Every structure is written in structure tokens, then in C-alpha cells.
Amino acid sequence: MTRRPTGPAEALLIGGRAGVGKTTVGWEVSAQLRAAGVAHAVIEGDFMGQVHPAPPGDPHRAGVTERNLRAVWGNYAELGHRRLVYTNTVSVLAESAGLFEGALGADVRLVRVLLTATDETTAGRLERREIGSELGRELENSVHKARLLDERAPADTVRVATDDRAVTDIAREIVAATGWLTEG
Template sequence: MNHAEVLLIGGRAGVGKTTVGWEVSALLRAAAVRHAIVEGDFMGQVHPAPEGDPHREEITECNLTAVWANFARRGCRRLICTNTVSVLPEATGMFERATGAGVGITRVLLTASDATARERQPFRPARKPGPRTGPPFQPALSVVHHAPMPGLVTLSAGGGR
């Protein structure tokens, strides 16, 4: 296999993205499949936002490209990326540029009820009041849920919608 294969696992906080990513990784390890796993939500965590990059999209792509290059040099061709918005169509270009031409992308959107999501994150502090510094994540994910795109798999991670 010469081209990369990327599994994008998206969804709101508390649906189990990281848990599912690590479970997929465990299955691949058990089958002796070389792969890498990246928590994409951390690829753009820098404060303040870089000049000219208020939503941190450029720094996220630069970091993902650099991290993937390191994994690829070591023989990885499969990437599991958990990220809140990775399954959105507008993220496709970033993954294509970061992992190379011909990349195969599979998107999985995890969903859960409000109660289930709250139950899974009891130790996370509530978001401080005030304006967001990044793009509006949850409305975009709602759009994906109501208007599925080709290649998107939607899975309920517990508690319905």
C-alpha cells in the first residue's frame, strides 16, 4: 500500500471519540497492522492564535503534516485521527494535503444524547462564559447529522441523539 488510509472519528465532547480511536488502535495492534493515532483537537492548541490564523487552521494543518511525515518515514500508512470536526467536508483538503495524494478517507461521526455526553464527562470543567475564539463546532456537526455526505458513517455512541 503506497497511499495513506485515514480513519477520521468526529463528534461532540463526550461521545467517545478517544475511546473508539484507542479501541480501533488495539484491534490493529492485535492484527500487527502498523498505524498511528493522533488526537487532532490538540494540533492547533496555541495561544494566542498565530497572526493571520485566528481559527488556528493553518497551524493545525502544519502540525498534522509534520506529525504524519514522522509516522510515514517510519512506515506507517494508516492514521486514526480523533477530532471534533474532522468529519466535516471542509476538513478533507487538510487531510489530503497532510497525508499525500490518493489518501483514502473514512469518516465516522459518533453521536450521543445530551445526558450520555454529560455523564461521560463529569470531571470536565464547564466552559467559561464569553465569546468563542474558534469556529462554531456544534452547529456544523448538527448539519452533518441532518445532511449526511458520501462516505460518512454515523454511529450512536449511547443514549440516542
């Protein structure tokens, strides 16, 4: 039986540098929640702002990202969903809270998880993943974002190392941090 929560929306924000495993872990979190009968929706945040060129007056695509998130979440909420698993590099930063409050409601409960990994681990993962022209840019950006996230993630952010760990174990730790298995 699937348990549907009542009350304000809740969002599990899975952030981290490129190559840390956000998407893979997000899907495993979803699999574990499904197995436990916990109703939820999953959004890969990187796709919410993928438009080129950037809209006029929105160089970082924050406005289009919020509109798309609001539209997609609105569809899920109409179906009765109150819990969201959202993966995106910088989603855990404090300045991203407004995005989720605007799309999911001012009373949304945010659970921030920052996935971490060494430069060597992420470089190896990116080298296996990036088969087009983006590898150099992704490697450089990954190092930059790791430092930014480490410095600016709020104090309540749960940090989870992904080096040399099974994705199922990482996801289990994250699911436990949500409290969703023990709540109604």
C-alpha cells in the first residue's frame, strides 16, 4: 500500500558537483521509497532550465527553471503528491530555497543532502560518462562547484560521501535523513 502524506510539501534536495552521482543516487532513493510504499515524485533539476539562449533578463535561467518546476510540480500535486526528490548541482544552497518555496509553497520542508567525492573519483566518473565535447568543461566546472558547495552549503545540510560506496548504501543513508519511512 502506498502512503500519501498530508500537509505541506516536502522536498529532498540532492546536490553536489558533476560526477558525484546525483542522478544515480536519486533514482536509487526513488526505488527504495517505492519499495517502502512512500508516495513521491522525482525531478531531475538540470532539465528544468535547459534552454539556449537564455531567456531575456534571465541569464542564469532561474526564472524559466522556477516556471517549469511550478508547472511539473503542479501536475504531481494534483495527483496528491506532497514529496519530491529533486537532483541538481546547487539545489542545496540557501539561495535556492526561494525556488522551492515559489514552486511548492512557502511552507515547504526542505531536506538538503550534499553528495561529495574526491577530484579523482569524479574525474574518473566524468571520463566514463562524457563521450562528447563537454568533458573538459565538465571537469573544470566540477572542481569549481565542489569548492563553492563546500563553502556555501547551509549548516543543516547532510553531507554524504560517495567514494567507494555502493549506491544502495548511499541512498539508504539519504532516505533515513528524510524521515519519510517513519512518518505517515
